[in-house]
Amino acid sequence: MDSVIEALPRYWDGFTMTLYLAVVSGILSLVLGTLLAAFRVSPLRSLRFMGTVFVEAGRNTPLTLVFIFFVFILPAAGVILPLGTTPAIIALTVYTSAFVCEAVRSGINSVGVGQAEAARAIGLGSVQTLTLVVLPQALRSVVPPLINVLIALTKNTSVAAGFAVVELTATGRGLSRDYPADVIWMLLGVAFFYLVITIPSGVLAGFIERKVVFSR
Amino acid sequence: MSTSVLYDAPGPRTRRLERIASISVAVVALGALVWLATKMAADGLFDDRWLVFVDPPKGQTASDVWTSLFKALGKTMSAAAVAAPLALVLALTLAGLRTARTRWISGPATAVIEFLRGMPVLLMMFFGLLAFGLSAYWAVVFGLALYNAAIVAEILRAGQAALPRGQVEAGTAIGLTRGQTLRLIQLPQVVRLMLPSLISQFVVLLKDTSLGFIVGYRELLRTMQLNYSFFGDEYRLPLFVAVLAIYLTVNITLSRTAVVVERRLGAGGKTKKKARNTPSGGGSPTPASKQPGVMLDE
The missing domain is CATH 1.10.287 (Helix Hairpins)
Structure with a gap:
C-alpha cells in the first residue's frame, strides 16, 4: 500500500498522458467522424461509397493493427512520423472516427422525416436542412452513444502502451517491474485512475439518455 | 434511392x-x-518484395510464409474460441447474481461488472501476466474472458429489460420459482433477442486478441512482425497488407452473419420490441438504442 502512495507522482504523469491522448484524439475523431457521417448520408453515391469503405475497414480492423501501421509500416514505406504521441493520436483518431461516424449516422436516422420535410417546405436547401434542422436534433440524441464511444476511446488509449507511449497502462507495467512485491496493488492503482474517468462518464451518459428520452 | x-x-x-x-x-x-x-x-x-508470398528469399518457400501466417491465425482464433465460452458462462453467472433479491449478492455483482467494464482489456491482461503469473496465452484469455463477461452481462440485462413483464408474471403464475423463470422463460428469449449483439461482441473479442501482440502472445500480428524482421524491413508493407486482408475477411464475414441473424430473427420481432418499450419510458432503454452503445463499448 505504501508503495502505491510513493508512486503517486508516476501515476499522475501516466494519468495526464492518458487524458491528453483521450482528449486530443477525442476532439479530432469527433470532427472526422461527423465529416464521415456527412459523407455517408450525402446524395452523392461516390461520397457514400468512400464513407462506407472507411467505416467498414475501421470497424473490422483491430486497433493494434492500426497502431502497427502508423508506427512500423508507414515509416518503412518512407513516411516518417515523429515517435511517441503523434502516431498514437493519429491511430486512435482514425479508429475512433469510424465509431463516431456510426453513432452520428444512427442519430441522423433517428430524426423524423417530417422534420426534414418541414425544413424543405420553408425553402431550406439540403446543406441548410442538415446544419440547421437535422444535425442539431441528431446530435442531441447522439450524445449518450458518443459518450460511450469516448469512454471506449479512453480505454483504448491503453494500446499506446505497446508503442512507446508512457500512459497509465505502461506506467502500471513499469511500476510492477519496480515493485515486484506489490504488483496487484500497483495495477489496482492503475485501474482506479481509469475508473475515475470511465465510471462518471458512464453515469453522465445514462443521465443524458434518460433526459433525452423524456423530452421526446 | x-x-x-x-x-x-x-x-x-x-x-x-x-x-x-x-x-x-x-x-x-x-x-x-x-x-x-x-x-x-x-x-x-x-518491386519484387511482393514476391514474398510466391517466392520468398532466404531459402524459404511460399508455403512457409503462408503456413506461419495461417498457424498464427489459428492461435488468434484459439484464444478467442477459449475466451468466448468462458466469458459467456461468467456473464450468465454475473447477470444472474445481479438480479438476486438480496442486496448482499446483487450489490457486489454490480460492482464487479462496473469495475470490469471500466478497465481497458490490456490492463486486465497485464493483471493476468504480471500479477497472477499466467503465461502470455492465458493472460490474453483471462483478460478477454473477464472483460467480455462484464459486457455480455450488460447485453443480457438490456435484453431482460426489453422482455415484457407478462413473461415473468406468467412464470410465477404457473408456479415456477424465480430461478426457473429466469432459466426457462427469460433466458431463451433474451439470448434470441440479443443474438446479433452477442455476435458483434464476439467480433470485438476477436479483434482484441490482437492485444496479445503487446502482451507477448505469438498471434497473427506478432507473427507478421517476426516474419518481416526475418525477411527484412522492405517486407513490412506486403506482410501488413496480407494480415489486414485476413482480419478484414474474418471479421466482415462474422459481422455479416450478425446482420443475417438479425434479419432471420425477423422484422416482426423488432417492431414488437419497440412497442413493448414505449410504455416503460425512461426506465429501460430499448435494445435497438442500446445495441450501438453496447457494440461500441469495447
Missing part, C-alpha cells in the same frame, strides 16, 4: 447534377489514388 430524412426524392435535373457531381468526386478520388500509386511506384514500393 436512399430513404434519408435529409433531402426529398430528386427530380431529373437534380439527379443529373448529382450524377455529374458524384462522378467528378469519384474521378478526383481515383486521381488521388493513381497519384499515390505512382508515388509508391517511384519510391520502389512495387
Whole structure:
C-alpha cells in the first residue's frame, strides 16, 4: 500500500498522458467522424461509397493493427512520423472516427422525416436542412452513444502502451517491474485512475439518455 | 434511392447534377489514388518484395510464409474460441447474481461488472501476466474472458429489460420459482433477442486478441512482425497488407452473419420490441438504442 502512495507522482504523469491522448484524439475523431457521417448520408453515391469503405475497414480492423501501421509500416514505406504521441493520436483518431461516424449516422436516422420535410417546405436547401434542422436534433440524441464511444476511446488509449507511449497502462507495467512485491496493488492503482474517468462518464451518459428520452 | 430524412426524392435535373457531381468526386478520388500509386511506384514500393508470398528469399518457400501466417491465425482464433465460452458462462453467472433479491449478492455483482467494464482489456491482461503469473496465452484469455463477461452481462440485462413483464408474471403464475423463470422463460428469449449483439461482441473479442501482440502472445500480428524482421524491413508493407486482408475477411464475414441473424430473427420481432418499450419510458432503454452503445463499448 505504501508503495502505491510513493508512486503517486508516476501515476499522475501516466494519468495526464492518458487524458491528453483521450482528449486530443477525442476532439479530432469527433470532427472526422461527423465529416464521415456527412459523407455517408450525402446524395452523392461516390461520397457514400468512400464513407462506407472507411467505416467498414475501421470497424473490422483491430486497433493494434492500426497502431502497427502508423508506427512500423508507414515509416518503412518512407513516411516518417515523429515517435511517441503523434502516431498514437493519429491511430486512435482514425479508429475512433469510424465509431463516431456510426453513432452520428444512427442519430441522423433517428430524426423524423417530417422534420426534414418541414425544413424543405420553408425553402431550406439540403446543406441548410442538415446544419440547421437535422444535425442539431441528431446530435442531441447522439450524445449518450458518443459518450460511450469516448469512454471506449479512453480505454483504448491503453494500446499506446505497446508503442512507446508512457500512459497509465505502461506506467502500471513499469511500476510492477519496480515493485515486484506489490504488483496487484500497483495495477489496482492503475485501474482506479481509469475508473475515475470511465465510471462518471458512464453515469453522465445514462443521465443524458434518460433526459433525452423524456423530452421526446 | 436512399430513404434519408435529409433531402426529398430528386427530380431529373437534380439527379443529373448529382450524377455529374458524384462522378467528378469519384474521378478526383481515383486521381488521388493513381497519384499515390505512382508515388509508391517511384519510391520502389512495387518491386519484387511482393514476391514474398510466391517466392520468398532466404531459402524459404511460399508455403512457409503462408503456413506461419495461417498457424498464427489459428492461435488468434484459439484464444478467442477459449475466451468466448468462458466469458459467456461468467456473464450468465454475473447477470444472474445481479438480479438476486438480496442486496448482499446483487450489490457486489454490480460492482464487479462496473469495475470490469471500466478497465481497458490490456490492463486486465497485464493483471493476468504480471500479477497472477499466467503465461502470455492465458493472460490474453483471462483478460478477454473477464472483460467480455462484464459486457455480455450488460447485453443480457438490456435484453431482460426489453422482455415484457407478462413473461415473468406468467412464470410465477404457473408456479415456477424465480430461478426457473429466469432459466426457462427469460433466458431463451433474451439470448434470441440479443443474438446479433452477442455476435458483434464476439467480433470485438476477436479483434482484441490482437492485444496479445503487446502482451507477448505469438498471434497473427506478432507473427507478421517476426516474419518481416526475418525477411527484412522492405517486407513490412506486403506482410501488413496480407494480415489486414485476413482480419478484414474474418471479421466482415462474422459481422455479416450478425446482420443475417438479425434479419432471420425477423422484422416482426423488432417492431414488437419497440412497442413493448414505449410504455416503460425512461426506465429501460430499448435494445435497438442500446445495441450501438453496447457494440461500441469495447
